[in-house]
Amino acid sequence: MKKLIFSLAALCTAFSSTLCAQTVGTAVPTTPKIDGGDTAWMIVATAFVLLMSIPGLALFYGGLVRRKNVLNVFMQVFILVAVITVEWVVFGYSNSFGSNSVAALKPFIGDFHWAFLNNINIGDLSPYFISHSQMGADGHAVGTIPHLLFVVYQGMFAIITPALIIGAFAERINFKGFLIFSILWAVFIYNPVTHWIWSTDGWLYKLGTLDFAGGIVVHINAGIAAIIMAIMLGKRRDYKGHAIPAHNITYVVIGAGLLWVGWFGFNAGSGLAADGLAVNALIVTHLAGATAALTWALMDWIIDKRPTVVGISTGAIAGLATITPAAGFVGVGGALIIGIVSSLICFAMVAYIKPKFGYDDSLDAFGVHGIGGVIGSILVGVLATPMVQSAYSGAAYGNWHQLWVQLLAVGVTIAFSGVGTFLLFKLTDKLVGVRVNDIHEAIGLDETQHGETAYTVFD
Amino acid sequence: MKKIEAIIRKSKFEDVKLALHEAGIEWFSYWDITGLGKSTEEQVVRGQVFKSGYIQRRMISIVVRDINLEKTVNAILNSAWTGETGDGKLFVSDIQETFRIRTKESGPDSLYNK
Numbered sequence: 001m002k003k004l005i006f007s008l009a010a011l012c013t014a015f016s017s018t019l020c021a022q023t024v025g026t027a028v029p030t031t032p033k034i035d036g037g038d039t040a041w042m043i044v045a046t047a048f049v050l051l052m053s054i055p056g057l058a059l060f061y062g063g064l065v066r067r068k069n070v071l072n073v074f075m076q077v078f079i080l081v082a083v084i085t086v087e088w089v090v091f092g093y094s095n096s097f098g099s100n101s102v103a104a105l106k107p108f109i110g111d112f113h114w115a116f117l118n119n120i121n122i123g124d125l126s127p128y129f130i131s132h133s134q135m136g137a138d139g140h141a142v143g144t145i146p147h148l149l150f151v152v153y154q155g156m157f158a159i160i161t162p163a164l165i166i167g168a169f170a171e172r173i174n175f176k177g178f179l180i181f182s183i184l185w186a187v188f189i190y191n192p193v194t195h196w197i198w199s200t201d202g203w204l205y206k207l208g209t210l211d212f213a214g215g216i217v218v219h220i221n222a223g224i225a226a227i228i229m230a231i232m233l234g235k236r237r238d239y240k241g242h243a244i245p246a247h248n249i250t251y252v253v254i255g256a257g258l259l260w261v262g263w264f265g266f267n268a269g270s271g272l273a274a275d276g277l278a279v280n281a282l283i284v285t286h287l288a289g290a291t292a293a294l295t296w297a298l299m300d301w302i303i304d305k306r307p308t309v310v311g312i313s314t315g316a317i318a319g320l321a322t323i324t325p326a327a328g329f330v331g332v333g334g335a336l337i338i339g340i341v342s343s344l345i346c347f348a349m350v351a352y353i354k355p356k357f358g359y360d361d362s363l364d365a366f367g368v369h370g371i372g373g374v375i376g377s378i379l380v381g382v383l384a385t386p387m388v389q390s391a392y393s394g395a396a397y398g399n400w401h402q403l404w405v406q407l408l409a410v411g412v413t414i415a416f417s418g419v420g421t422f423l424l425f426k427l428t429d430k431l432v433g434v435r436v437n438d439i440h441e442a443i444g445l446d447e448t449q450h451g452e453t454a455y456t457v458f459d
Numbered sequence: 460m461k462k463i464e465a466i467i468r469k470s471k472f473e474d475v476k477l478a479l480h481e482a483g484i485e486w487f488s489y490w491d492i493t494g495l496g497k498s499t500e501e502q503v504v505r506g507q508v509f510k511s512g513y514i515q516r517r518m519i520s521i522v523v524r525d526i527n528l529e530k531t532v533n534a535i536l537n538s539a540w541t542g543e544t545g546d547g548k549l550f551v552s553d554i555q556e557t558f559r560i561r562t563k564e565s566g567p568d569s570l571y572n573k
Contacts, residue, residue: 242504242507242509243507243509245502299506300506308504311505314505350507351507352506
């Protein structure tokens with residue numbers, strides 16, 4: 001009997017896509033058990049993804065801005081950790097991953113039955129799983145980690161996504177406007193898109209969209225919001241058509257390093273288990289980051305005569321963002337291609353295309369995360385190999401359908417995030433105003449928004 | 460007593476330091492400064508090459524006895540020179556009075572260790 005249940009669970013895994021909560025026949029339920037190894041790894045992975053926001057992303061972005069704005073960037077990331085965590089527990093998780101009692105809304109948004117994590121008990125197993133599953137007490141297949149662990153793990157993704165947008169509007173947004181916009185964005189853009197792609201009820205999920213760790217949900221979503229915000233908010237007063245040099249490149253390197261480490265939790269945790277798939281995600285993530293970092297450094301070296309430290313850090317982030325949707329579907333070859341292609345395109349984007357168009361994406365949130373997300377989410381439709389997960393393959397293995405699905409999901413997310421961000425910007429601007437006044441921008445946001453300065457020495 | 464302040468290239472700092480030591484200057488202060496003006500220097504950020512008006516230099520400051528003025532100035536002028544635009548500036552000004560805090564002695568004698 002036990003064997004049958006296992007094989008049914010395995011079948012379920014094989015025939016559904018990334019996240020799965022299908023009913024498995026009429027097999028006799030046994031008591032499902034928490035797997036200690038999976039759970040231990042996922043607790044660590046959760047901490048890793050938090051590490052990406054604070055201090056990883058805070059340092060990466062904080063180092064890239066000018067001295068007068070570094071605390072403002074730290075504060076923006078920090079308060080998002082606080083506020084999105086609360087939003088997630090209150091209703092964000094329920095909206096994103098819950099089902100909906102109104103059948104018509106089911107594919108688009110969850111309802112509030114998991115609000116305040118109601119109806120989720122301490123002993124419940126995650127309804128979401130990828131490679132490790134078992135028969136639940138009610139005849140539904142469940143994962144091997146506690147449901148609450150899945151909630152908090154996903155909460156870390158909900159935090160970092162709006163935090164990525166900071167890179168586009170840094171150095172000129174007022175704090176109140178930033179905070180209101182970010183909360184609205186999390187509720188009206190992040191939660192629905194997550195539901196479409198990662199919830200088992202989601203319409204893009206049902207079409208078979210592949211997004212292992214958030215190429216679409218996190219990087220495209222945030223990257224498109226970034227370009228819209230950069231355009232709507234206008235250029236910084238001192239923007240002269242080229243980057244404003246970083247104030248502390250050592251911060252940039254520490255931040256990029258912590259992001260890289262955190263990305264192991266982000267990608268290798270997205271299989272929700274400590275198994276071979278997680279290790280595959282780990283190695284392709286590391287490889288794509290390394291390849292992209294190397295590619296960027298070589299381009300710097302060849303085109304602009306010297307390999308720069310900001311350049312290699314940026315290259316690593318581009319590669320890591322691009323491998324994200326593909327980490328659970330491609331092998332070493334795919335990771336090498338993704339690493340090289342991501343750096344080449346992001347470099348061109350940041351160095352040549354951005355200056356041509358003249359928009360001021362302060363820290364290249366769109367040029368690196370948005371473009372990286374698009375490249376990765378499309379390339380996974382080409383490079384996904386049945387050698388990693390036998391159920392999934394891309395165009396390179398004859399499955400052209402996967403590529404069309406990826407293009408559709410990418411297009412839909414770009415349109416939704418773009419239009420939604422535009423409307424939320426307008427709304428926030430009406431409510432409280434979004435841009436700081438010119439004098440405050442000149443003085444710096446640390447002083448004017450927080451009354452603090454970063455490098456003051458009072459003994 | 461004179462104060463010599465010089466703005467020099469960072470790349471010439473080691474040469475200037477050696478030249479000053481050879482000229483018998485035992486001690487001087489220096490700090491990094493940023494100048495902003497019409498001149499520009501090339502910078503590269505994330506593959507974008509552009510001209511920046513913010514120019515990094517190093518400032519050194521020395522107070523000397525009048526007898527040491529000429530050799531100190533010459534040491535800096537010769538060692539900080541490349542011939543290209545942007546070699547820097549040197550200012551000489553009078554110092555009214557000097558005290559050594561430990562011994563409370565004043566005047567030129569307080570400027571060096573006997």
